[in-house]
Amino acid sequence: MDLFFDSLLSFDLSVFQWIQSIQNGFLDAFMVGVTTLGNAGAIFIVLGFVLLFTKKYRKAGLAVLVALTVMLLCSDLFLKEFFARPRPFNLFESDPEKYAVWGTEYVFPELVYKPSSYSFPSGHTASAFAAATALLWHSRKWGIPTMIFAAIMGFSRIYVQVHYCTDVFGGIIAGAICGLIAVLIVKFLFPVVDKGLDKLFAKLRKSNK
Structure with missing residues (x-):
């Protein structure tokens, strides 16, 4: 088992080395911008509420918000608490034996602040793919571009090196599963929410007359 995890760690290092070989000013700024949009799932929360308050895409918006909650x-x-995997920049202090597997010094690029939470799975990636999966189920028009953005979001987390590549893979899987769970929940929840919002908007229209 140790050999398997050491192999994963070696793979993660090779990805970081490749990232370092393609880094430039434009990519640095672009990836930092993308990864910042995913902080606290903000962009997907906003998207969920925007869709929720449109009649046509209300179910899709609810699915996004439920997916993010799940x-x-x-x-x-x-x-994260179960796996308790240290971030790449904390590996030397947290687990010197694992760090030794890399066989080379690792230097954090300092493109973004250092998160204090554990590394696996990537929360940004999980949020992005949870929202994208739920959205794709209900609307290809919104789901496909969101899925593409989710993939870029996942890559950005590796690029700024706050996550290992395997953290992002884990985030993709966890996010997709949460998105599908949300789809099932929304089947039962939507009629109540839909009716409630219709009543709310009807009252607002009356009060504005």
């Missing part, structure tokens, strides 16, 4: 409970509150 992801928060499963990934951030359970999986």
